[in-house]
Amino acid sequence: DAMVIQNPRYQVTQFGKPVTLSCSQTLNHNVMYWYQQKSSQAPKLLFHYYDKDFNNEADTPDNFQSRRPNTSFCFLDIRSPGLGDAAMYLCATRDPGQGLSTEAFFGQGTRLTVV
C-alpha cells in the first residue's frame, strides 16, 4: 500500500496560473520534504517541514510556497508558474526519531507541465 501519495500524478497548468500539488502520508512522520527534479537533473530540495516548522532553502524562488495543515498533508503552491517550473515534484517523509534508520520515503511524484 502506498505510504506517500501525491496527487495528481500529472498536472498541466497555464503559464501564470496558480497551481497546487498535494502530498499525503500514512506514516505519521514528522518531516515532510518537497523536491523539484527537472529533466535529466538531480532532485533539488525546495523546502521542508519539521512538524509545523517551515524550513526554506536559500535558493528556492519566492514563487514557491508550502502549507502543512496537519501531520498527514503537505501542499506545494506555485503562485505564477513559468515555463522553467515544468518538472517532476517529489514529496518525501522521514521520521528522524527512528534511530538506526532514517530512510526517506518518496511518493511517485507529480509531473507538472506548463503551457
Next chain:
Amino acid sequence: GEDVEQSLFLSVREGDSSVINCTYTDSSSTYLYWYKQEPGAGLQLLTYIFSNMDMKQDQRLTVLLNKKDKHLSLRIADTQTGDSAIYFCAEQNQGGKLIFGQGTELSVKP
C-alpha cells in the same frame, strides 16, 4: 559546500556485473543512499549505508564506502534488463537533508 558527483551513463550486457560510482564532499555525512528511478516514476530506495560502515550486501546489491576518499559504489550482480533505470546516489547531512548526484543512466543490453 555539499556536492555529489556521478558518471552519467553506464552500459552493460545482461548477466554481467554493473558498478556505479559516486563521490561526495561532505565528510560529516551520516548516511549514504542509492535510489532507483524508472521512467516517469518516483524514487525507489534500493539500499543505504551508515557512514561508519565500509560495506553492505543485500542480495544482488553490494555497497562499498571509502570514507577517506569520499567514494561510494553500488555493484549489481547478474544485471538484468529490468535493472535499466537511472540510479541516484545521495548523501544525508547532519540536518537530515538529502543531496543527490545527477544520476547514472544504466542501460542493460540483452
